Amino acid sequence: MANVLILGGGFGGVVAAEHLAKSLSPEHQITLVSRSSDFVFYPALVRLAFGKCEVEDISYNLLEAMPNRRVRFIEAEVARVDPHARKASLRGSDIDGDIKYDYLVYALGRRLATEQVTGFFEHAHHLLGVKAALKFGEAARDFHEGHAVIGSCPGARLEVPVYETAFALARQLEARGDRARITIISPETPGERPGGADLANPLRPTLAAHHIEHLKSFPIAEVTAKAVVSGDGREVEYDLLMLVPPFEGASALASTGLADEEGYVRVDHTMRVSGAERMYAVGDAVYFSGPKMGHMAVRQAEVAAENLVAEIEGREPSAHYNHEMTLVVDEGGKDTLYLHKNLWEEGDKTIGRGRFWGWAKRAHEKYFQTQHS
Numbered sequence: 361m362a363n364v365l366i367l368g369g370g371f372g373g374v375v376a377a378e379h380l381a382k383s384l385s386p387e388h389q390i391t392l393v394s395r396s397s398d399f400v401f402y403p404a405l406v407r408l409a410f411g412k413c414e415v416e417d418i419s420y421n422l423l424e425a426m427p428n429r430r431v432r433f434i435e436a437e438v439a440r441v442d443p444h445a446r447k448a449s450l451r452g453s454d455i456d457g458d459i460k461y462d463y464l465v466y467a468l469g470r471r472l473a474t475e476q477v478t479g480f481f482e483h484a485h486h487l488l489g490v491k492a493a494l495k496f497g498e499a500a501r502d503f504h505e506g507h508a509v510i511g512s513c514p515g516a517r518l519e520v521p522v523y524e525t526a527f528a529l530a531r532q533l534e535a536r537g538d539r540a541r542i543t544i545i546s547p548e549t550p551g552e553r554p555g556g557a558d559l560a561n562p563l564r565p566t567l568a569a570h571h572i573e574h575l576k577s578f579p580i581a582e583v584t585a586k587a588v589v590s591g592d593g594r595e596v597e598y599d600l601l602m603l604v605p606p607f608e609g610a611s612a613l614a615s616t617g618l619a620d621e622e623g624y625v626r627v628d629h630t631m632r633v634s635g636a637e638r639m640y641a642v643g644d645a646v647y648f649s650g651p652k653m654g655h656m657a658v659r660q661a662e663v664a665a666e667n668l669v670a671e672i673e674g675r676e677p678s679a680h681y682n683h684e685m686t687l688v689v690d691e692g693g694k695d696t697l698y699l700h701k702n703l704w705e706e707g708d709k710t711i712g713r714g715r716f717w718g719w720a721k722r723a724h725e726k727y728f729q730t731q732h733s
């Protein structure tokens with residue numbers, strides 16, 4: 361009997377848990393630990409902020425869903441993982457202490473390193489959670505004139521909601537007849553990050569059509585009550601501000617030597633953690649280049665689960681992950697963009713445009729919800 365522990369109840373952890381529950385015989389125990397019992401479909405948070413859906417449309421309860429799938433769910437904070445002793449330290453109302461495992465899937469996502477930008481916590485809105493998205497949505501509804509700044513801080517690895525927020529805000533202002541300026545701020549030029557130019561170039565005419573400006577090479581170092589300030593002292597004043605903060609890996613593996621300098625876990629293409637046995641890592645937590653996206657977490661979780669099952673059954677892990685970027689930027693209408701690109705191999709990208717992709721994105725959200733809740 362193997363005792364499999366999965367840390368993190370996001371896309372990576374949930375998909376790994378379900379895949380393992382389907383593939384492993386019932387004698388093996390599967391436990392999923394996460395700090396919240398709610399699964400949240402993050403790609404819908406922009407729509408939540410702008411009143412296009414309700415919280416219950418985009419979240420479900422893991423405490424109710426997981427036992428039906430033969431997965432034990434524990435709501436707790438993971439303080440530390442000791443990969444050599446094969447144990448994790450948990451703190452929660454039902455458990456406060458160590459939990460042992462035979463095999464581990466590490467899927468704790470990213471940490472929001474807001475402390476890296478002075479004043480972020482006090483002055484900036486963000487979208488990385490239900491409460492934060494609703495609070496930003498309220499501020500956006502009260503915004504009628506002035507300058508809206510929507511952007512990414514250095515180390516933020518998530519551009520889709522930046523563009524989607526700018527488009528949703530532009531449409532809201534247009535519908536009310538309000539006239540305000542919107543500027544997207546990026547820390548570098550799009551060509552400097554993997555896949556960045558592939559996304560920025562096809563969106564340029566769409567931004568222009570909505571009169572959205574794009575300020576590049578502006579690495580935000582400080583946020584004051586009135587302005588964002590770059591590392592070299594330039595200032596841009598704002599009346600409404602939404603920023604994706606810097607990301608880092610979660611701290612549970614600190615001082616194990618398994619993570620890189622930003623805290624992301626080093627894995628090979630089978631999703632096995634380099635330097636540790638019987639340990640896999642998936643999702644935003646891993647050190648692959650480029651944007652951090654839900655569909656990558658899902659694919660990595662499938663690969664990790666398949667290989668973990670092989671390992672438990674005494675076979676060599678043979679499933680391999682290929683790093684591809686597939687995304688939809690919902691413009692709210694006919695300029696919605698679909699992009700697919702392989703990030704590890706040179707090759708063509710596929711681009712699609714049209715309302716269809718917005719429907720497809722929402723259909724995917726519903727499909728995920730019905731399949732997993």
Ligand SMILES: Cc1cc2nc3c(=O)[nH]c(=O)nc-3n(C[C@H](O)[C@H](O)[C@H](O)COP(=O)(O)OP(=O)(O)OC[C@H]3O[C@@H](n4cnc5c(N)ncnc54)[C@H](O)[C@@H]3O)c2cc1C
Pocket residue numbers: 367368369370371372373393394395396401402403404405406436437438439467468469470487488489518520521610612642643644645652653654655656657686687688
């Ligand atoms: C606003 C927004 C829009 C997005 N849009 C898209 C999109 O259009 N397309 C796309 O593909 N991706 C999108 N993403 C990115 C996508 O949501 C992430 O890549 C995905 O959630 C990563 O999954 P994950 O399982 O690795 O991490 P997460 O989903 O972050 O899950 C990690 C889980 O671990 C838990 N956890 C973390 N630390 C601890 C701890 N110490 N103890 C206990 N539990 C802990 C967290 O509570 C969470 O449940 C978007 C994200 C946001 C925020």
